[in-house]
Amino acid sequence: MTDPQLVLAEGVQRALAAAFGPEYAAEDPLIRPSQFADYQANVAMSLARRLGRAPREVAQVIADHIDIPGTVQISGPGFVNLTLADGWLAAQAAEQLADERLGVATEAQQTVVIDYSAPNAAKEMHVGHLRTTVVGDALVRVQEHLGHHVIRQNHLGDWGTPFGMLIEHLLDMGEEAAVAQLSAGEGNVYYQAARAKFDGDPDFSKRAKARVVTLQAEDPETMRLWHIFMNATIRYFNKVYTQLGVTLRDEDIAGESRYNAMLGQVCDDLQKRGIAVLSDGALCVFPPGFTGRENLPLPFMIRKSDGGYGYATTDLATIRHRVQDLKADRITYVIGATQALHMQMLFASARLAGWLPDEVRAEHVQIGSVLGSDGKMFKTRAGKSIKLLELLEEGEARAAAVVADRAYDEATRAEIAHAVGMGAIKYADLSVSHDSEYVFDFDRMLALTGNTGPYLQYATARIRSIFRRGEYDPAETRGPILLGHPAERALALQLLGFGAVVSEVGAASAPHRLCAYLFDTASAFTTFYDNCPVLKAGSEEDRQSRLALAALTLRVLTQGLDLLGIEVPERM
RNA sequence: GCGCCCAUAGCUCAGCCGGAUAGAGCAUCGGACUUCUAAUCCGACGGUCGGGGGUUCGAAUCCCUCUGGGCGCGCCA
Numbered sequence: 001m002t003d004p005q006l007v008l009a010e011g012v013q014r015a016l017a018a019a020f021g022p023e024y025a026a027e028d029p030l031i032r033p034s035q036f037a038d039y040q041a042n043v044a045m046s047l048a049r050r051l052g053r054a055p056r057e058v059a060q061v062i063a064d065h066i067d068i069p070g071t072v073q074i075s076g077p078g079f080v081n082l083t084l085a086d087g088w089l090a091a092q093a094a095e096q097l098a099d100e101r102l103g104v105a106t107e108a109q110q111t112v113v114i115d116y117s118a119p120n121a122a123k124e125m126h127v128g129h130l131r132t133t134v135v136g137d138a139l140v141r142v143q144e145h146l147g148h149h150v151i152r153q154n155h156l157g158d159w160g161t162p163f164g165m166l167i168e169h170l171l172d173m174g175e176e177a178a179v180a181q182l183s184a185g186e187g188n189v190y191y192q193a194a195r196a197k198f199d200g201d202p203d204f205s206k207r208a209k210a211r212v213v214t215l216q217a218e219d220p221e222t223m224r225l226w227h228i229f230m231n232a233t234i235r236y237f238n239k240v241y242t243q244l245g246v247t248l249r250d251e252d253i254a255g256e257s258r259y260n261a262m263l264g265q266v267c268d269d270l271q272k273r274g275i276a277v278l279s280d281g282a283l284c285v286f287p288p289g290f291t292g293r294e295n296l297p298l299p300f301m302i303r304k305s306d307g308g309y310g311y312a313t314t315d316l317a318t319i320r321h322r323v324q325d326l327k328a329d330r331i332t333y334v335i336g337a338t339q340a341l342h343m344q345m346l347f348a349s350a351r352l353a354g355w356l357p358d359e360v361r362a363e364h365v366q367i368g369s370v371l372g373s374d375g376k377m378f379k380t381r382a383g384k385s386i387k388l389l390e391l392l393e394e395g396e397a398r399a400a401a402v403v404a405d406r407a408y409d410e411a412t413r414a415e416i417a418h419a420v421g422m423g424a425i426k427y428a429d430l431s432v433s434h435d436s437e438y439v440f441d442f443d444r445m446l447a448l449t450g451n452t453g454p455y456l457q458y459a460t461a462r463i464r465s466i467f468r469r470g471e472y473d474p475a476e477t478r479g480p481i482l483l484g485h486p487a488e489r490a491l492a493l494q495l496l497g498f499g500a501v502v503s504e505v506g507a508a509s510a511p512h513r514l515c516a517y518l519f520d521t522a523s524a525f526t527t528f529y530d531n532c533p534v535l536k537a538g539s540e541e542d543r544q545s546r547l548a549l550a551a552l553t554l555r556v557l558t559q560g561l562d563l564l565g566i567e568v569p570e571r572m
Numbered sequence: 573g574c575g576c577c578c579a580u581a582g583c584u585c586a587g588c589c590g591g592a593u594a595g596a597g598c599a600u601c602g603g604a605c606u607u608c609u610a611a612u613c614c615g616a617c618g619g620u621c622g623g624g625g626g627u628u629c630g631a632a633u634c635c636c637u638c639u640g641g642g643c644g645c646g647c648c649a
Binding site for chain 2 (some may be wrong): 042045157161162295303308310314402447449458461512572
């Protein structure tokens with residue numbers, strides 16, 4: 001099974017080498033989708049100057065030397081238009097159908113650490129956490145599918161000064177009542193109550209501060225209370241994960257507390273080696289190239305003047321652990337865009353320290369802020385908090401309303417409602433580029449028309465319906481595939497691009513490109529569906545061919561949606 | 573003050589390793605159901621790609637500048 005773009009790129013490269021010499025064999029042929037052909041190569045124009053020849057002439061020479069399974073045409077200032085032969089496309093599509101991996105190549109295995117979700121137990125969990133969770137989980141699925149060894153890391157906020165008041169509040173409430181509230185997802189209420197007492201009750205804040213000290217010292221009774229608090233909170237996180245179909249497990253939790261014991265050593269080591277220096281009593285790294293006010297070097301503070309540690313220290317300890325112990329080749333942080341400066345300084349400091357070697361790729365997949373319908377930063381305000389589980393339930397309820405009049409039984413309807421509701425919410429998060437801001441809008445994310453999860457799910461349901469009605473098995477179709485109608489040809493060409501898109505999504509950590517591809521694929525299919533009767537095809541050959549195209553589409557859509565973490569119901 | 577990000581159709585967004593008349597969804601308007609699920613499809617309407625300058629055969633894309641937003645900038649995480 002070969003990717004058309006790859007075949008064409010190699011064809012052009014061979015032509016370049018044959019025409020201009022072997023040093024041009026590695027030249028990027030600049031293959032792009034074309035409105036006048038299947039693809040076009042733009043390399044003739046970029047090469048013209050270097051070769052000292054007219055662009056059109058270069059294009060002609062390429063065309064003269066090219067050997068591809070299709071036709072070549074030169075147009076415009078020097079575009080090389082490439083059109084693949086129908087027979088070749090049909091044969092490739094048949095191969096793709098026979099290929100378990102649908103043309104997705106397995107890459108040389110790397111160990112990829114992906115840091116995502118990471119809700120903070122001492123802060124309100126909000127819709128922004130949904131996004132890093134959903135995007136991170138999609139990246140995990142893509143990397144695993146590409147053959148990499150993926151290590152999920154859920155870097156929970158589970159340590160630090162706020163836990164003093166959280167533990168004291170637990171004592172005030174009583175353990176059972178506190179656990180019930182926390183695991184029910186009422187963390188906001190709990191946190192706000194603790195905060196209010198901390199701010200308004202001097203006796204309470206005194207106790208809370210004292211509790212921080214015993215927590216830092218890992219006093220057994222304090223640790224017991226901390227565990228009670230965290231276990232209840234994690235139970236709530238797991239409810240959200242389960243409901244969403246997120247692959248995070250308890251063993252993926254590697255919260256801040258995990259690194260607590262290493263912080264002193266991290267600071268000592270950096271100070272000893274002169275990488276960190278004291279400044280106004282605080283221990284700081286000043287990575288080169290970062291300046292702030294007055295053009296002064298920006299500090300990456302790893303120990304406060306009172307001896308306490310912040311998240312900079314923890315993050316350094318974490319990066320060291322991931323490289324040295326987890327043997328990461330690549331570390332992906334799926335974290336809010338507002339942290340961009342911190343992440344840059346973290347990477348720079350870790351490189352300085354030698355804990356992040358050049359061979360290890362560290363990337364910050366910036367998650368854009370979640371905005372309210374007013375266009376401002378979405379934040380839960382007192383009394384107006386949106387509980388995540390309720391939000392997910394509302395998604396399901398809205399989806400259920402749409403299938404309410406279907407003749408399915410109760411259980412089937414519930415399954416559909418779940419898949420469609422979660423699919424809608426997740427797809428909304430995934431289909432816009434991860435770093436752009438995201439306007440939170442119930443109606444839009446739950447809309448069942450247009451570029452949405454449900455539209456894609458619906459396409460798969462219609463395909464299954466064809467097979468059900470005709471009593472065929474998608475797994476049994478073999479073709480051969482014939483591309484007589486333009487809609488069939490367009491669909492085949494579209495399907496063959498699957499492998500390229502998946503590897504691109506992995507390389508660039510950009511799941512929205514997979515969404516765009518799947519949407520285009522579903523569109524190509526519905527056009528085919530409208531124009532090319534499958535069961536009522538004019539001939540047995542056409543019927544078998546169209547069944548094969550439908551089966552291939554079904555598998556590509558299902559696989560693609562699975563990589564995004566979106567389930568497909570059998571029927572809708 | 574300094575740094576980063578953003579500005580594309582009425583709305584929500586793609587496109588940004590430079591390439592042909594800038595795309596999609598929603599909305600609006602007009603068509604298509606005795607037909608494999610019409611939750612669909614086809615068509616129309618709609619943009620000085622925030623302004624200006626530059627590089628280039630060619631700029632939404634690269635560089636400079638201005639305007640308007642957002643975020644961050646030493647003891648929260």
